[in-house]
Amino acid sequence: MEAERVERGTRASRVVAYSAVPLLAALVSLPWWSDAGTMRLVAEMAYYVALAQLWNLLAGYAGLVSVGQQAYVGLGAYALFYLTGAQNMHVYSALLIAGLFSGLIAIPVSFAVFRLRGAYFAVGTWVVSEIFALSASLINVLGGGSGLSLTPDIMREIAIDRSDRDLILYLLSLAISVGVFAVVYLLLRSRQGLALTAIRDSEAASASLGVNTFRTKFIIYLVTAACTGLVGGLIFLQKLRLSPEAGFSVNDWTVVVIFMVVIGGIGTLEGPLIGMLVYILLRELLADYGTIYLILMGALAIAIMLKAPSGIWGWVTQRYDVQLFPVGRRLALAPAEKPQ
Amino acid sequence: MEWLNILVQGSLLGGIYALFAIGLSMSFGIMRLVNIAHGDLIVLSAYVALVVTDSTGLDPFSSLIVVVPIMFALGYVIQRGLLNLTLSGGLLPPLLVTFGISVIIQNALLAIFGAYTQRLKGGAIETASVHIPGGISVGVYPLLVFAVAVLSIGTLQILFYRTRLGRAFRAVSDDADTAELMGIDNRNLYALALGIAMIFTAIAGVLFAIRTIFDPAAGPIRLILAFEAVIIGGLGSIWGTLVGGMVLGIAQAVGSKLDPTWQILAGHVAFLFILIVRPNGLFPRTRD
Numbered sequence A: 001m002e003a004e005r006v007e008r009g010t011r012a013s014r015v016v017a018y019s020a021v022p023l024l025a026a027l028v029s030l031p032w033w034s035d036a037g038t039m040r041l042v043a044e045m046a047y048y049v050a051l052a053q054l055w056n057l058l059a060g061y062a063g064l065v066s067v068g069q070q071a072y073v074g075l076g077a078y079a080l081f082y083l084t085g086a087q088n089m090h091v092y093s094a095l096l097i098a099g100l101f102s103g104l105i106a107i108p109v110s111f112a113v114f115r116l117r118g119a120y121f122a123v124g125t126w127v128v129s130e131i132f133a134l135s136a137s138l139i140n141v142l143g144g145g146s147g148l149s150l151t152p153d154i155m156r157e158i159a160i161d162r163s164d165r166d167l168i169l170y171l172l173s174l175a176i177s178v179g180v181f182a183v184v185y186l187l188l189r190s191r192q193g194l195a196l197t198a199i200r201d202s203e204a205a206s207a208s209l210g211v212n213t214f215r216t217k218f219i220i221y222l223v224t225a226a227c228t229g230l231v232g233g234l235i236f237l238q239k240l241r242l243s244p245e246a247g248f249s250v251n252d253w254t255v256v257v258i259f260m261v262v263i264g265g266i267g268t269l270e271g272p273l274i275g276m277l278v279y280i281l282l283r284e285l286l287a288d289y290g291t292i293y294l295i296l297m298g299a300l301a302i303a304i305m306l307k308a309p310s311g312i313w314g315w316v317t318q319r320y321d322v323q324l325f326p327v328g329r330r331l332a333l334a335p336a337e338k339p340q
Numbered sequence B: 001m002e003w004l005n006i007l008v009q010g011s012l013l014g015g016i017y018a019l020f021a022i023g024l025s026m027s028f029g030i031m032r033l034v035n036i037a038h039g040d041l042i043v044l045s046a047y048v049a050l051v052v053t054d055s056t057g058l059d060p061f062s063s064l065i066v067v068v069p070i071m072f073a074l075g076y077v078i079q080r081g082l083l084n085l086t087l088s089g090g091l092l093p094p095l096l097v098t099f100g101i102s103v104i105i106q107n108a109l110l111a112i113f114g115a116y117t118q119r120l121k122g123g124a125i126e127t128a129s130v131h132i133p134g135g136i137s138v139g140v141y142p143l144l145v146f147a148v149a150v151l152s153i154g155t156l157q158i159l160f161y162r163t164r165l166g167r168a169f170r171a172v173s174d175d176a177d178t179a180e181l182m183g184i185d186n187r188n189l190y191a192l193a194l195g196i197a198m199i200f201t202a203i204a205g206v207l208f209a210i211r212t213i214f215d216p217a218a219g220p221i222r223l224i225l226a227f228e229a230v231i232i233g234g235l236g237s238i239w240g241t242l243v244g245g246m247v248l249g250i251a252q253a254v255g256s257k258l259d260p261t262w263q264i265l266a267g268h269v270a271f272l273f274i275l276i277v278r279p280n281g282l283f284p285r286t287r288d
Helices: A011-033 A036-061 A070-085 A091-113 A118-138 A152-156 A162-189 A191-201 A203-208 A213-239 A250-264 A270-285 A292-307 A311-319 B002-031 B038-056 B060-081 B092-113 B140-162 B164-174 B176-181 B186-211 B216-233 B238-258 B260-277
Strands: A005-007 A330-332 B129-132 B136-139
Touching: A011 A036, A011 A162, A036 A162, A036 A191, A036 A213, A036 A250, A036 A270, A070 A091, A070 A118, A070 A213, A070 A250, A091 A118, A091 A213, A091 B260, A118 B092, A118 B216, A118 B260, A162 A191, A162 A213, A191 A203, A191 A213, A203 A213, A250 A270, A250 A292, A250 A311, A250 B092, A270 A292, A270 A311, A292 B092, B002 B038, B002 B136, B002 B140, B002 B164, B002 B186, B002 B216, B002 B238, B038 B060, B038 B092, B038 B186, B038 B216, B060 B186, B092 B216, B129 B140, B136 B140, B140 B164, B140 B186, B140 B238, B164 B176, B164 B186, B176 B186, B216 B238, B216 B260, B238 B260
Parallel strands: none
Antiparallel strands: A005 A330, B129 B136
16 A cells, blocks of 8 residues: 655646746747837846845745845946956856855855844844945945946947847846746755755754754855845846946845745745735836835735735645645655545 | 044044934843834934924924924834734844834835935034033034933933833843733833833934934934944943944044045944954843
């Protein structure tokens, strides 16, 4: 007789896996059947979901509630602008190095901020980001307070024609977003991921069972910093202009991202995706009413944190036993033994 | 003599940072709450004072008669209605809820007042100065702010160690569960604590807005400065908070002496340095 076994995939996850193919195909082919405005919006959704997924990995799994991830968005963007402008490096190599550079800077930063715990870690990371922003505004070669621009010559390296360039940047955004998603997904399914999930559920218990919590958190911090830097470079490659306030903006690159993750459901892979959709929906619907959508996002995040702290996706999983992206393990009983 | 001057001016500058920090230090000491909206509440106090002075013709100092009760009530309600609900749920809920409050305050101020910079007019005292021994000239206003900071911390000291309410605060800070068993109503006490913290926040907000221009986005940097003063001074130590503010002020004065654009950066760097060599600050008291 077949005993119970441990499995990862579920029917829902298999449905997702199959429907991901046509969905991705639709997104990739979007430039050929849609307009430039939609393309820009989807590209923005792509990088926001990447940022949200990275913050979720950091806070939802590793318990590192950072309010300073804008530091790496800005660092990545500045590295890209400096390398392409002052050093004449090719855009793609510069983008890659921007990511690596952010990861590298995260090493000394972690020495300082890892001394702080909990909420103090949060504000400490914010201070670090402020230091980077102020430093950037004082360094002449980085354009000082007014910042830097990408010259037309640099943009022509991507493609001579403007519409070709938009197409390439759009596909690059999709690729990097899917890539970040894949990194997070594979990381969570790996041995590190098991350690991370254990830390998420109880840091003390996982440490007592032999999980090296410090090393795990350190690795996650570096990986997120590098990926955030890469995404930061990508974002400003599309914006063409970079200033200290824009690059290191806590509101744009961290606050709304935190709201997305919390509204969607922290500590799940599905949550950031849902939260991003809620954000974009609110913003587009309320586009005529100034910053009302931000007030609503804040109020919604407060309400969810108080009433349903596991977010929209957590609420769904409590009612219906589904998991779209199988990172956990579940016990599957043989049919005869199934309850009811 | 020049460096003595920097030391004096920096210490006085620290007065306003200590005032920023008192509310944050109190809510951490009693509720273990790091209030991300603290800076925005300082700026909100300044806007309330702006409305009061514009509509009644009171000067900013007298406007405190109205601003302080409003901010006290707001603090009480925020703690009672929202933050008390987050106490048992770990780190993220209080952080996120105060984050939400911060974004709501910033954007509501932006919607009501626009992004224009504002300031409160304090009159002749703003530019008056006196000479002190050593050939140093100091502004009367920074001196006043520093005196208010010292007075505020002294008042808190008496409140904490000489009154029944203070004893209850200390009991809850040491062990909230046991305090509750002894008949203390924690929820009411926490609400009172944030209310009292907001009294000092209101004073800080008005005094800062007389000297410095402000706009709806001016909150976060005030939170960071307050946070740095608290950490430098040591968690939960109220006199440490004053020293933390002074250290920050002196670091900024030194930085600004080397190059005027380095002022704020020098403060941040000093903070990071102290964090690395003395992670618990100069006079740690409360344990995390």
